[in-house]
Amino acid sequence: MMKFTINRDTFIKTLNDVSRAIATKTTIPILTGLKLDLTADQLTMTGSDADISIEASIPVTQDTAALQIAEPGSIVLPSRFFTEIVKRLPEKEMTITVTDTQQAVITSGQSEFTINGQISDEYPLLPEIAADHSLQLPADVLREVIAQTVIAVSTQDSRPILTGVHIVIHDGALLAVATDTHRLSQRVVRLDGAGDADYDINIPGRSLTELARTIPDTVATIDVRIAENQVLFRLGDTAFFSRLLEGNYPDTQRLLPTEHTTALTVAADAFQAAIERASLLSHESRNNVVRLVLTPEANTAVLSSTSPDVGTVQEEIAFKTLTGDTLDISFNPDYMKDALRVVGPSDVTMAFTSALRPFTIEPAEATSQFIQLITPIRTF
Amino acid sequence: MMKFTINRDTFIKTLNDVSRAIATKTTIPILTGLKLDLTADQLTMTGSDADISIEASIPVTQDTAALQIAEPGSIVLPSRFFTEIVKRLPEKEMTITVTDTQQAVITSGQSEFTINGQISDEYPLLPEIAADHSLQLPADVLREVIAQTVIAVSTQDSRPILTGVHIVIHDGALLAVATDTHRLSQRVVRLDGAGDADYDINIPGRSLTELARTIPDTVATIDVRIAENQVLFRLGDTAFFSRLLEGNYPDTQRLLPTEHTTALTVAADAFQAAIERASLLSHESRNNVVRLVLTPEANTAVLSSTSPDVGTVQEEIAFKTLTGDTLDISFNPDYMKDALRVVGPSDVTMAFTSALRPFTIEPAEATSQFIQLITPIRTF
Known part of the structure; x- marks a missing residue:
């Protein structure tokens, strides 16, 4: 006969965190449930889809939780449905009472829900990870x-x-x-x-x-513990397995090139915008490529794309520096979009060796220790 | 050889309005296009899906448009694709030039798109609606x-x-x-x-x-003109057919009841919240009904719903007034949600005659001239 009363907002916040791990489709039906464990000093919620498990606790000492523990116990409740109920309850506080037949009675104001739960013994145990090695x-x-x-x-x-x-x-x-x-x-x-x-x-x-x-x-700061086949990230009161x-x-x-013959430095956001425009056309064609023609001698960098059905786009790229040999290269613009997005708004340097060899993308500041590689697409 | 230059933000705003009518799937392929008509003093855009047509104009006199007309003309362009291009162009202004072969060249800054259009003669004409009767x-x-x-x-x-x-x-x-x-x-x-x-x-x-x-x-103010099989609403520079x-x-x-035996007045928003909670359970059961038991003698109104698989909900409704006979009625909560939503936050009066007869929902202020009817569901 587990029973407790808690502040609904605090409960929902923790519930949302744990829900990230809860399986929507699974071969283990109980994993679509949320596990509640109530001890004399805290409420612990657990969600898992077998790959990821999240366990979060609300201690009785946490003021905002206003957790009143009437009787410890545990239960597994249908998570999606339980979450919808909790979010729509009328009052600031709610009380959950679990009966001997694994039914949970959820009350708030004049509203009373009775839902069927499952015994928590059937819920898989989380892995034990030794505390001696942590980072x-x-x-x-x-x-x-x-x-x-x-x-x-x-x-x-x-x-x-x-x-x-x-x-x-x-x-x-x-x-x-x-x-x-x-x-x-x-x-x-x-x-x-x-x-x-x-x-x-x-x-x-x-x-x-x-x-x-x-x-x-x-x-x-996040505490990381690594075991044979599991990793645990501890984020405050939340454990992420x-x-x-x-x-x-x-x-x-061995994939990272050690030299290059052509190099282009551009503002990442301006180049991103040009790539997005060019991809409007590449997305309409079967092979989704954009073409970049670099001519250091003429001081031009031209991005283009063509869809036989729809039309063409061509754009001169305003660059910071362009050095080395002439190059005509084609690549998937979606890979470039992803790459530029994670570089952020800084300048970015692309270094090429030939039209068929992977090229590198790095923030222009050489100290970044961040390198990306894209394999071009053969179009001839 | 139509050609004009225009402020992109103004163009996009009007384009968005007209796009509402543009067909995404249609048996008339040209209706997936946007029609542009340029005269000596305005640019007109037209979109239509045969049921709805929207025509909006940007006059050369509109300062924010900065419309510069080089040569009048007309064209139909693939609307979805054209819209994506226009939204991603780099500069504040853009220029559209249409060639003799129905290609549109769209330029802005260093960016140049060439897309295939269609001759506007093939676009259906909008209905003519006489101006003599308007409202x-x-x-x-x-x-x-x-x-x-x-x-x-x-x-x-x-x-x-x-x-x-x-x-x-x-x-x-x-x-x-x-x-x-x-x-x-x-x-x-x-x-x-x-x-x-x-x-x-x-x-x-x-x-x-x-x-x-x-x-x-x-x-x-909206000007309405009604013809044999068309209606035209004129909203400023936009015509909606x-x-x-x-x-x-x-x-x-004849469907509206003229008398009732039980009446309940509640705050619409509080009742809406209770209906939403009850519908969590009704949505889990096959017939999607909630039950309202009104007992004026005991001064209680109780809303409930049951799903055999999931559980039950029961809630006492705080009401303003409850008069008449005892009543036990069941209905689709989604209809009630819609009804309460359009009543707004005011008090609402529901008037019932029997468990199987439609009941009315009206704002409590009798002068509203707004009445809704819901047919109950037989559950016995």
Whole structure:
């Protein structure tokens, strides 16, 4: 007979965080549910889709929660439906009472819902991750590294390892890299105080995307614990678990070109706008390519695209610098859009070797330790 | 060789208005296009899906347009694609030049698009509506009447006449009524200065919904002209045409009850919130009904709903007044939600005769001339 009363806004906030992990479709039906665990001093909510699990607690000491615990206990409730009810209740507070037959009675003001739950013993246990090896990461750095690498993660299941971001922690630095074989994105950050931590893991891209959404603005440092096949990110009162991908990530270092013959530096936002215009036409044609013709001798860079049905677009790009050999190269504008978006509004340098070899995209400030690679498309 | 230069923001604003009428799927391919007509003193854009047509003009005298006419002419351009281009152009102004081969060259800054158009002679002509009979309607009244009646329009094609709003103008008053046979909504407004205007027409509900979206906040009075099978609403520089539905609208006056045995007055917003909570459960069950049990003797009004799979909800309604006989009635909560939404935040009175007879919903102020009807659902 679990029973508690709580401030609805506080409850909803935590519920929203946990809901990110809750499965909508799953082969394990109980994972579509939200698990509530009430002890003498806190309420814990858990959501999971087997790949990602989120556990968040509201302590009885938290003033805004106004948590009154009448009797500890636990239950699993149908999450989508329970969430809709909680959001529409009339009063500031609500009370949840669980009966012996696993029914939850939710009351607020004159409103009373009775919904069928499931016994919490049937809910899978979260992995235990030893506390002895942990690593601290600044939240903003983690968010940036995730944003810059997940764009290049593969969405195809044919090579599962490529659906993850490869993360190597070694010698006081973190290297994150992802590639779907058409493009690659790699970011390196110094880790002050990482000590002799030494890890080589592959985290599913989807887990990292959800993690980035879950990190609250109020959390400055994230505690990371890595086990055999799981990683745990601790964000204040929230624990975010993800399974790791098994297997060895391919060697990506050999893919990075060491020299170039043509280089173009442009303002990322202006070039982005031109790419978006050109992609209006490329999206109307079968092969979705834009063409960039660089003529350093004539001091021109011309972007163009053609759709036989609809028409053509051509635009002279205003650049900062253009050096090296003449080049005529074609590529997928959507890859370029993603790449420019995560570079941000700074200047960006693209370095090319030939029309058929991958080219690099880097922020013009050489110290960024952020490099992207796009494979061109053969059009002849 | 039509050619003009124009301020892009002004052009986009008018383009957005006209685009509302442009067909996305149509049996007449040219109607997926936008027609541009340039004369010596204005640019006119036309969009149409055969049911609705919108024509809007930008005069050369309009300062914000900065319209420079180099050569009059006309063309039909692929609207979706053209709109995307115009919205992404780099500069404040753009120039459109049409070649002899019906190609439009769109330039702005260094960006140059060439797209294939069609000769405007192939575009259907808009209906001619004589100017001798016209009617003035305040824009806010028209918007309100539309919002209050289109909710009850039928979405089924089995009785086409019911997909329209029946509008009768007679004796200096406008009556608008719609019913899908499950519910009915009727609004009457006085028309000062309607003179001896006498009309009985059926306007498609979809036309009225689009019309309400098209009326700009800056327009106070709308000029209405009614012809045999068309109606024209003139909103400033924009002309909105709709075809009329053929046939006789059924007699709805006999459906309105003249007496009642139970009456309930509640605050519309509080009752709306309770209905939304109850509908969470009704939506999970097969027949989507909520139950309202009124017991004037005990001074209680109880709303409830049950889904065998998920659970139950029950709520005591705080009411203003409750009089008459005991009543136990069930109805579709979605119809009630729509009805309460268009009543607004005022108090609302529901009047009932029996569990199987339609009941009325009216603003508590008796002078509103706005009445809605919902048919209950038999659950026994």
